Amino acid sequence: MESLEGEDDLARWLSGSDPQITLTEGDSRIVLRRDSGALVLGVELTQHVPTNAQLENWMRPGAASLHHFPGALAQDPVHGALWLLECLHDAPNPTQVQKSLEALLNQRDTWRAVMARLACPARAPRPASRHPLSP
Template structure:
């Protein structure tokens, strides 16, 4: 979906009466919800597995550090009881199409960072260090 298609879709949704707009953006669920204070944007963090206790503890530490650093620009982390996934929520903002596009961009950038921080990295194999005292190395030195 291009940015102009997204803007047109948001415009139609804002002009309609539906309370919630659900989207799938870059492989993750995104929801926009009308509230009395504006429109709240949320995005699921598409982890490959359900979060366990160590992951939740790490997420809480990271959420605290993110809020300390970026304050109100930080999306709020939550654990959904419905699907047991981690979700990020942006504070409700004005129901303006361009502002919603900016909020979605900020939210999705934060979601990508969260995904990279919470996804376990595959360990790359490391070859053993070469022992320079091997017989082959010593023989090569004598023949030089």
């Protein structure tokens, strides 16, 4: 996998003709792909196929997330991993692409944090007072 560092590498790929570039950020893959006059950005959300229950949990923030973030939830048809995708039209410049990638990575981090919190068992409520209130 290639590592994309800086605006120069991104500009070089954008001005070239390679159909796709795969990058890494932390433990996630990032894919930029040319597709019918558009640029499709993808950020890996999960590395494994989610169970049906996990998939339902991942789908819950989907609609609300679209009000704040540009990425749409998608499932890899071959491997089953979940991805966040965004499609950029009209020959985006390197700055636009970097901003879009940053937004997708922020969305990924937010979703992962929400899912981690939902996966934690709920704490038992504490009683407000150990002494009964007397009239």
